[in-house]
Amino acid sequence: MTDNIKREVVCSGIRPTGNLHLGNYFGALRNFVKLQEQYDCYFFVADYHSLTTHPTPGNLYQNARQILVQYLAVGLDPERATIYFQSDLPQTAELYLFFNMNAYLGELERVTSFKDKVRQNPNNVNAGLLTYPTLMAADILIHKATRVPVGKDQEQHLEMTRTYAQRFNSMYGSEVFPLPQAVGSPAGLVKIPALNGSGKMGKSEGEASTIFLTDEPSVIRKKIMKAKSDSGPTEMNQKKPEEIENLFSLLKAVSKLETVEYFDDLYNRCQIRYGDLKKQLAEDMVAFVEPLRQRILEVGADEEGLRRIIDRGKEKARASADRTIAEVRHVIGYRD
Ligand code: ADP
Ligand code: TRP
Numbered sequence: 001m002t003d004n005i006k007r008e009v010v011c012s013g014i015r016p017t018g019n020l021h022l023g024n025y026f027g028a029l030r031n032f033v034k035l036q037e038q039y040d041c042y043f044f045v046a047d048y049h050s051l052t053t054h055p056t057p058g059n060l061y062q063n064a065r066q067i068l069v070q071y072l073a074v075g076l077d078p079e080r081a082t083i084y085f086q087s088d089l090p091q092t093a094e095l096y097l098f099f100n101m102n103a104y105l106g107e108l109e110r111v112t113s114f115k116d117k118v119r120q121n122p123n124n125v126n127a128g129l130l131t132y133p134t135l136m137a138a139d140i141l142i143h144k145a146t147r148v149p150v151g152k153d154q155e156q157h158l159e160m161t162r163t164y165a166q167r168f169n170s171m172y173g174s175e176v177f178p179l180p181q182a183v184g185s186p187a188g189l190v191k192i193p194a195l196n197g198s199g200k201m202g203k204s205e206g207e208a209s210t211i212f213l214t215d216e217p218s219v220i221r222k223k224i225m226k227a228k229s230d231s232g233p234t235e236m237n238q239k240k241p242e243e244i245e246n247l248f249s250l251l252k253a254v255s256k257l258e259t260v261e262y263f264d265d266l267y268n269r270c271q272i273r274y275g276d277l278k279k280q281l282a283e284d285m286v287a288f289v290e291p292l293r294q295r296i297l298e299v300g301a302d303e304e305g306l307r308r309i310i311d312r313g314k315e316k317a318r319a320s321a322d323r324t325i326a327e328v329r330h331v332i333g334y335r336d
Contacts, residue, residue: 007038007039007040008039008040008146008147009039009040009041009042009143009144009145009146009147010035010036010039010040010041010042010145010146010147010148010149010183011041011042011043011044011139011140011143011145011147011148011180012028012032012042012043012044012148012149012150013043013044013045013046013049013086013139014028014029014045014046014067015045015046015047015049015050016045016046016047016050016060016063016064016066016067017050017053017054017063017203018063018203019066019070019203019212019213019214020067020070020212020213021201021202021203021210021211021212021213022192022201022210022211022213022250022253022289023151023191023192023200023201023202023210024151025074025213026151026185026190026192026253027150027151027152027153027184027189027190027191027192028149028150028151029070029071029074029076030074030185031149031183031184031185032071032074032076032081032149033074033075033076035147035149035183036076036077036080036081037080039147041080041081041082042081042082042084042143042145042317042320043071043076043081043082043083043084044083044084044085044086044089044139044317045064045067045068045071045084045085045086046086046139047060047063047064047085047086047087048086048087048092048093048135049086049132049135049136050063050064051128052117052126052128052129052132053117053121053124053129055124055126064085064087065306066300068083068085068306068309068310069296069299069300069306070213070214070296071083072299072309073213073292073295073296073298073299074213074292074295078309078312078313082313082316082317082320083309083313084310084313084314084316084317085310085313085314086139088310088313088314088317088318089142089314089317089318089321091142091318091321091322091324091325092135092138092139092142092321093138094325095138095141095142095324095325095328096131096134096135096137096138098168098328098332099134099137099138099164099168100131100134102164102167102168102171103131103133103134103164105130107160107163108130108131108133108134109130111132111133111156111157111160112156113132113153113156113157114129114130114132117129120204132157133157133160133161133164134160134164136157136160136161137160137161137164137165140161140180141161141164141165141177141178141180141324142320142321142324142325143317143320143321143324144176144177144178144324145178145180146178146179146180146181147180147181147183148161148180148181148182148183149182149183149184150182150183150184150189151184151189151190151191151192151200152184152188152189152190152191153191153200154182155182155189158180158181158182161180162179162180165177165178165179165180166179168328172331172332173331174331176324176327176328176331192249192250192253193242193245193246193249193250194209194210194246195208195209195210195211195223195224195226195227195228195246195250196208196209196227196228197227197228197242197243197246198242198243198246208223208226209223211223211224211285211289213289213292213293213296214293214296215289215293216293217286217290220282220285220286220289221282221286224278224281224282224285225278225279225282227243227246227247227278228243228246229243229244229247229274229278230243230244230274232270232272232273232274233267233268233270233272234270235270236268236269236270237268238268238270240267244267244274247274247277247278247281248260248263248264250281250285251263251277251280251281251284254281254284254285254287254288255280255281255284256284259280259284263277263280
């Protein structure tokens with residue numbers, strides 16, 4: 001690809017609120033790695049956003065650094081993509097301010113993730129939590145990104161990003177911002193289930209339901225063997241209940257197609273033994289996660305290399321953000 005062809009821009013981030021897990025990997029990271037081959041990519045650690053739910057983080061930098069290490073360990077390449085900390089880009093905060101001027105209380109209060117967070121933590125309903133979608137819009141639009149690799153749970157936030165882009169454009173009679181789309185795998189946006197039988201795998205689902213990229217083999221085996229199942233099918237070709245469907249979803253993520261078909265066939269013939277399925281799943285999971293875990297340890301040990309990557313990412317991200325902010329200030333009418 002020559003440099004004078006303008007490539008489409010991709011942007012995404014993950015909040016540094018814990019170690020990355022298989023849901024993050026299949027919902028987001030795996031696509032980050034693929035997209036960096038073809039697009040002009042910006043991947044960041046969302047360390048402003050983490051304050052919405054973790055206002056006094058014990059060790060903000062260490063947590064953010066750990067996400068960066070995991071980005072690099074799964075294959076993000078600072079030579080191809082711009083990789084940076086959200087807080088190294090204060091231009092995002094300025095764009096957030098402009099979007100907030102045109103964001104309405106009613107629409108922000110209706111956001112599903114906001115309502116969930118209010119329910120989970122009624123004593124910390126701060127304005128940052130309410131305006132999470134305008135900050136996310138600013139993250140994406142500061143680089144005029146058109147594609148955003150995320151899991152299914154972020155669809156609504158992307159819809160709001162389009163709303164704020166469009167509202168800004170029509171308010172100031174300009175075409176400054178594109179309307180970005182969420183991108184998942186070819187089969188659509190992904191949801192990796194939790195091991196406890198229902199819901200999505202996630203940091204907030206608790207240790208036992210979530211497989212982290214930093215989990216040691218013995219931990220993975222233990223978690224999988226304890227995953228929820230039932231007493232087995234009683235009729236041929238019976239529809240799978242959610243907890244069994246979930247085990248198959250995990251198998252599909254990390255095992256060979258033949259393995260999935262083998263257990264699917266046993267299930268349909270009512271001859272499945274979940275103990276065997278779980279043992280196979282655990283081994284395939286270990287084979288998948290262990291090389292990543294090793295790589296995380298290696299990358300994390302190179303402090304100097306990390307510093308260089310952080311400084312370079314900051315510089316590249318700022319150059320892109322400065323261009324957008326200059327244009328935004330101009331169309332709003334501030335003195336150039
Ligand atoms: P968590 O839910 O663990 O807090 P985040 O909200 O930080 O994770 O998610 C970071 C990225 O990973 C987002 O793009 C999100 O859509 C994706 N993601 C998180 N959990 C899952 C999951 N279980 N399945 C698919 N994608 C997921
Ligand atoms: N909201 C995303 C999540 O919870 C994290 C995020 C913040 C993000 N800003 C973003 C994702 C911009 C994509 C683009 O996972």
